[in-house]
Amino acid sequence: MRTVYLDNNATTAVAPEALDAMMPFLTDRYGNPSSMHAFGGDVAGEIERARERVAALVGAEHAAEILFTSCGTESDSTAIVSALEAYADRRQVVTTRVEHPAVLSLANHLERKGYEVVRVGVDREGNLDVAELRAVLSDRTAIVSVMWANNETGVVFPVEEIGRMAKEAGALFHTDAVQAVGKIPMQVGRAAIDMLSLSGHKIHAPKGVGALYVRRGTKFRPFMIGGHQERNRRGGTENVAGIVALGKAAELAAAHIGEECTRVAALRDRLERGLLDRIPHSIVNGNREKRLPNTLNISFEFVEGEAILLLLDKIGVCASSGSACTSGSLEPSHVLRAMGVPFTFAHGSIRFSLSRYNTDDDVDLVLDKLPGIVARLREISPFTRSA
Amino acid sequence: MAWDYSEKLKDHFYHPRNVGVIEDADGKAEVGSIACGDALTFYLKLDRDKKRIADARFKTFGCGSAIASASALTEMVVGKTLEEALRISNQDIADYLDGIPQEKMHCSVMGREALEAAVANARGERPEKVEHEEGGLVCRCFGVTEPKIERAIRENDLRTVEQVTHYTKAGGGCGTCAEEIQAIIDRVRRQQAETRPSAPPAQPRHLTNLRKIALIQETIEHEIRPALQKDGGDIELIDIEGDKVHIAFTGHCAGCKASGFTLAWAQDKLRELVSGSIVVVEHDAEEASR
Numbered sequence: 001m002r003t004v005y006l007d008n009n010a011t012t013a014v015a016p017e018a019l020d021a022m023m024p025f026l027t028d029r030y031g032n033p034s035s036m037h038a039f040g041g042d043v044a045g046e047i048e049r050a051r052e053r054v055a056a057l058v059g060a061e062h063a064a065e066i067l068f069t070s071c072g073t074e075s076d077s078t079a080i081v082s083a084l085e086a087y088a089d090r091r092q093v094v095t096t097r098v099e100h101p102a103v104l105s106l107a108n109h110l111e112r113k114g115y116e117v118v119r120v121g122v123d124r125e126g127n128l129d130v131a132e133l134r135a136v137l138s139d140r141t142a143i144v145s146v147m148w149a150n151n152e153t154g155v156v157f158p159v160e161e162i163g164r165m166a167k168e169a170g171a172l173f174h175t176d177a178v179q180a181v182g183k184i185p186m187q188v189g190r191a192a193i194d195m196l197s198l199s200g201h202k203i204h205a206p207k208g209v210g211a212l213y214v215r216r217g218t219k220f221r222p223f224m225i226g227g228h229q230e231r232n233r234r235g236g237t238e239n240v241a242g243i244v245a246l247g248k249a250a251e252l253a254a255a256h257i258g259e260e261c262t263r264v265a266a267l268r269d270r271l272e273r274g275l276l277d278r279i280p281h282s283i284v285n286g287n288r289e290k291r292l293p294n295t296l297n298i299s300f301e302f303v304e305g306e307a308i309l310l311l312l313d314k315i316g317v318c319a320s321s322g323s324a325c326t327s328g329s330l331e332p333s334h335v336l337r338a339m340g341v342p343f344t345f346a347h348g349s350i351r352f353s354l355s356r357y358n359t360d361d362d363v364d365l366v367l368d369k370l371p372g373i374v375a376r377l378r379e380i381s382p383f384t385r386s387a
Numbered sequence: 388m389a390w391d392y393s394e395k396l397k398d399h400f401y402h403p404r405n406v407g408v409i410e411d412a413d414g415k416a417e418v419g420s421i422a423c424g425d426a427l428t429f430y431l432k433l434d435r436d437k438k439r440i441a442d443a444r445f446k447t448f449g450c451g452s453a454i455a456s457a458s459a460l461t462e463m464v465v466g467k468t469l470e471e472a473l474r475i476s477n478q479d480i481a482d483y484l485d486g487i488p489q490e491k492m493h494c495s496v497m498g499r500e501a502l503e504a505a506v507a508n509a510r511g512e513r514p515e516k517v518e519h520e521e522g523g524l525v526c527r528c529f530g531v532t533e534p535k536i537e538r539a540i541r542e543n544d545l546r547t548v549e550q551v552t553h554y555t556k557a558g559g560g561c562g563t564c565a566e567e568i569q570a571i572i573d574r575v576r577r578q579q580a581e582t583r584p585s586a587p588p589a590q591p592r593h594l595t596n597l598r599k600i601a602l603i604q605e606t607i608e609h610e611i612r613p614a615l616q617k618d619g620g621d622i623e624l625i626d627i628e629g630d631k632v633h634i635a636f637t638g639h640c641a642g643c644k645a646s647g648f649t650l651a652w653a654q655d656k657l658r659e660l661v662s663g664s665i666v667v668v669e670h671d672a673e674e675a676s677r
Contacts, residue, residue: 195584278538304391304424305452310400324424325450325491330559332424343422347448380406380454381419382428382446 001316004362008202009151009179009295009353010320012022014245015204015252022206022245033238035228043240050247054211057250058177058196059187067212067230068243072178072199073102075212076145076247078223078234079174079195080106084115086219090142090171092116093097096128096157097338098150103176104334107145116140125287126155126339133162135179137169144173148180148196152322152351153286154295156180163192172218178202178210182253183292185203194218200242204355205249209242254354266292271352274367279374285341285349294354297322299345302384303377308350311373317366322349344383346382392451393485401453404462407444413437414509418501423556425449425494427457429501431464431509440464440472441494445501452484452491456498459483466656469506473497476542477554492554496539524652525567527618528560533571548572570644594662600627602661607634610660611653622653625670632657635670 005013015267031040033047046064055063069075078117080093080103097109120133126147137144138229144166147157159175166173174195182203188196195218200209214220214233226235276282281301281355300308300309303323312319322333322345331337332346341349352366378384392400409415409430419426423450434440443461447454450453459480464472466482477495481487487495507513539545540555548568551560558565594602607624615622625633634653654667 137569302421302448304449304453307400307454310397314401330424330556343424347421347424380446381448382405382417382426383448385647 004317004365005360006352006354006358006362006366007318007320008355009154009351011201011207012204012293012355013357014206015249018205018245019156020055021248022241025241025244029240031343033228033240036199046244048240048241050243053250053254054198055213055245056180058198058213059185060213061189062216064231065189065213065216067214067233068238068246069210069212069224069234070174070208070214070239070376072100072197072198072202073210074223075197075199075210076100076102077106078212079197080110080143081147081223082219082221083172083174083195084110085221087142087172091358092118092138092140092142093120094103094120094133094136094141094171095143096122096123096146098126098152098335099145099147100176100178102153102178103145104149106240110127116277122155122338124340125149126150126153126285126335127287127290128157128162130158130161130165134165137165137171139170141166141169141171144169144171146173146175148175148177149183149292150185150286150335151179152333153339154292154353155286156184156290156292159193160191163194167192179292179295182248182250182257183294185257185261188213189215200246200249203246203253205246206242209239211246212261212308223335251343259356261293262307264358267358267360268294268296268352268354270360270367271354273361274363275370278367278371282374283345285336285339285345295350296352296354297354299341299349300374301344301348302381303348303374305348305350306371307377308348308370311372311376312366315365315369317369319353320351323347338381390488390491392455392488395451396455396484396487399458399484400451403447403454403458405442405444406446408410409442409444409550412444414505414507416501416504416508417496418504419449420530421448425453425497427453427501428497429457429460431505433469439466439468449494451489452487454498455484456480456494457501460498460502464502469509473506474503476600477539480545483554489550489553492543493556496554498623508611515564522651523572523655524554524649526557526560526564529556531555531557531601536568536571540572541579546576572598599661603627603632603657605655605664606660608655610656615649620649623670630662630664630666632665632667633670634667651657661673 030251031043033044035041051066052063054066069102093107093115096105107117119135121129146157147161150219151253163173172194176197178199181198194215196213201207222233224235275298283299285297285299306324306325307320322336324330324332336346336349409432412430413433416426428446430444431440434441444465445461447457455617460539463475463483473483477499480495480498524531525531525533525536536551536557543554545551548558548565551568558568612622620638623635625635650667657665
């Protein structure tokens with residue numbers, strides 16, 4: 001059975017070019033970049049090349065503004081904890097109710113440790129309440145952390161505007177751009193963004209490598225304390241192979257960003273239109289105009305998401321759901337709840353997230369099979385209205 | 388999260404048995420709700436002698452194990468008398484499916500609840516729609532009462548709050564009732580350790596009208612109101628007619644989808660502390676203005 005992978009916001013396939021690029025560093029070129037000898041020292045040059053490529057992808061002005069980490073979560077933790085340590089007289093963290101757990105759980109942890117945390121809400125379409133955010137900023141705010149795009153709905157937040165607001169309040173601005181990087185063009189150097197997190201495995205590099213952009217001149221305190229690696233900003237011997245693969249993946253992403261916004265977007269739009277046309281009582285969650293080009297979050301009323309996923313899985317289609325039974329808790333996704341999506345829809349939400357490796361055949365298979373799956377579950381559901 | 392479902396459970400999900408409606412059912416029950424993420428409507432039809440279950444049908448909104456549990460239940464009850472059917476425990480449903488993941492045991496509990504309610508309905512004991520059980524509300528997020536939690540603990544020998552959440556969903560939302568659940572576990576285990584027959588139900592008390600009114604006021608003031616105020620709600624005593632206590636919910640409680648549970652909980656408190664025959668009704672504002 002062919003696997004139709006439509007869960008690219010969860011993780012992505014490693015690009016063959018990225019795999020090829022990293023292999024020598026898992027075999028012959030195993031040297032430590034910190035070594036004095038050329039066998040190790042030469043590897044350091046490869047890390048710097050990767051740094052330049054990542055800097056180019058996000059539009060950083062200087063390669064040295066990129067520091068490599070182990071994942072998006074480490075980047076987020078580093079940014080937020082650094083800001084709180086660097087601005088110890090400011091005790092407030094401002095974030096949103098729809099962040100990834102990497103930020104939300106950290107915020108909860110900081111709150112328990114005595115920091116003040118404000119979580120700004122979103123409207124029914126998942127748009128951030130920018131006025132509410134502006135109102136809470138003050139000289140007590142150490143850091144504002146707002147994701148560039150939401151992982152569940154794909155809704156894009158106005159990070160440049162929020163960055164300016166943070167700057168006016170004298171606070172640092174960090175954005176978790178894990179979902180946005182490689183999908184939409186960005187010029188972080190020209191925006192009022194102090195720190196930006198990204199993750200390798202969301203852009204066709206392997207798991208276990210991420211990066212944090214830190215604008216030159218930003219007060220910074222390391223999270224991983226150890227050796228002098230990454231200019232004393234992140235201790236620990238570098239994940240050389242992962243970093244090299246991330247560099248290659250960044251180069252590929254930059255080259256394909258036009259395709260993301262055209263061909264991938266067209267595939268997503270065809271999937272969306274086709275499902276809405278074929279399946280009654282279905283709605284799209286999130287602002288359809290301000291959205292990542294690859295993401296579709298769609299709800300089917302009166303049916304439950306896990307049941308849909310199990311039936312999709314049986315025909316080789318990989319997607320995810322915001323239903324209670326798949327969220328690892330007993331409640332539906334915190335993002336859909338923050339948006340106020342009615343329960344009749346929230347439990348039946350499915351997220352399809354595409355990549356440049358998807359084809360028309362993938363979309364056709366879902367359009368062919370999913371209407372029958374939903375109809376079958378509605379037959380079983382006690383809530384189905386007689387149409 | 389990928390669940391470790393047995394082949395038999397998967398078979399009952401992919402090919403559910405006895406999906407449907409029995410128009411002239413002898414017993415019907417609706418349990419769960421769309422807000423809570425799963426719901427089950429269960430139908431029973433007795434044979435001509437009204438002795439044995441001749442047919443059972445279901446409709447389920449829910450995940451794979453919820454659908455499979457209901458499907459299994461229909462197969463398990465056919466051919467049984469109502470008494471025999473009532474002996475089916477939630478563990479029996481799980482066993483029939485070669486096991487259900489621990490986190491999903493509440494699906495089997497929902498099946499057992501629907502079965503009991505349908506049998507009660509067939510015997511003319513209960514309306515088909517089960518809004519809530521009698522008893523104090525512990526988990527407000529999922530509307531789970533103390534008797535339901537206590538029963539799940541006893542029947543399945545549960546020892547941790549997490550297990551109680553897996554079996555009843557209680558504590559699976561905001562989590563603020565975790566301590567209360569732990570207290571119930573501790574109490575049940577103490578009682579089990581003592582292996583003493585439980586105390587006989589409280590005798591009805593003979594109260595003068597004035598004494599009763601005073602007791603009702605005291606109970607609302609000191610027992611009920613503080614609990615509601617903790618959640619941003621409030622209660623107002625409107626009138627007392629014999630055993631009928633008219634109240635109104637204000638603040639967060641007004642229009643809250645869980646106010647039905649709150650009402651039942653308030654009634655339970657008054658029955659416990661004042662008189663077993665008390666009935667609490669929500670004051671109808673429209674009727675009052677007429």
